[in-house]
Amino acid sequence: MTILTTVLILLCVLLNTTAQILLKVGAEKINHVSINFTNFMTTVWQIAISPTIMLGLTLYVLSVAFWIYVLAKTPVSIAYPIASLGYITSAIAAYYFLGENLNILRISGILVILFGVFLVARS
Numbered sequence: 001m002t003i004l005t006t007v008l009i010l011l012c013v014l015l016n017t018t019a020q021i022l023l024k025v026g027a028e029k030i031n032h033v034s035i036n037f038t039n040f041m042t043t044v045w046q047i048a049i050s051p052t053i054m055l056g057l058t059l060y061v062l063s064v065a066f067w068i069y070v071l072a073k074t075p076v077s078i079a080y081p082i083a084s085l086g087y088i089t090s091a092i093a094a095y096y097f098l099g100e101n102l103n104i105l106r107i108s109g110i111l112v113i114l115f116g117v118f119l120v121a122r123s
Contacts, residue, residue, distance in 0.1 A: 021094065091106055
């Protein structure tokens, strides 16, 4: 795996994490998100006019574009486990930006993921 591919995987993780935080913030700003027939179009409209959600979706699409490049250059059995760093960055970002809980059980899970990524990266 080249340095460029590694950097792009990490960029995908960063873009995806930022997108998830923006989508969460945008979803919280919409008073009522509902997926039922009567409110469906109202919800779609609220999503479409939300700058936070639109920015989150844009970053997510950009992440996918880079990810396609990564998959063209790297075995998925190596790239995807490394991309699981997104679970860690999302948990940490949610803690700092959204005030979500980061208890000992979640921290333990983060350490397990880090160990798994280390093993995959070394192979």
